[in-house]
Amino acid sequence: MTPQQKAITRALAAGLHRRVVRVRYGVYLVPSTTRDVVHAVSHSPAAPAHLVCSCEAKQHPACVHRASVYLAKLEASGLRVKPSTFAVTATKKDAA
Numbered sequence: 001m002t003p004q005q006k007a008i009t010r011a012l013a014a015g016l017h018r019r020v021v022r023v024r025y026g027v028y029l030v031p032s033t034t035r036d037v038v039h040a041v042s043h044s045p046a047a048p049a050h051l052v053c054s055c056e057a058k059q060h061p062a063c064v065h066r067a068s069v070y071l072a073k074l075e076a077s078g079l080r081v082k083p084s085t086f087a088v089t090a091t092k093k094d095a096a
């Protein structure tokens with residue numbers, strides 16, 4: 001499992017993607033899973049897939065906060081992501 005997959009699994013397990021607060025385009029707030037703090041995740045308009053986080057793991061390839069924003073953005077676009085099938089069979093909410 002890649003660091004990104006691990007982070008996505010953790011985000012889904014914690015339901016953290018449902019707690020992402022969108023401040024404005026490219027700026028999101030995600031609560032810590034372990035402490036009473038909030039981390040800022042952002043991206044530039046030119047590189048929306050390149051998420052940057054304010055947490056201690058920001059130098060790592062992935063963190064649960066960036067994964068949560070990624071998932072929240074997927075869901076905002078109409079995709080439903082399920083823990084056991086993420087990234088492979090994400091399905092349209094209204095496909096059925």
Ligand SMILES: [Zn+2]
Nearest residue numbers: 053055063065
């Ligand atoms: Zn982070």
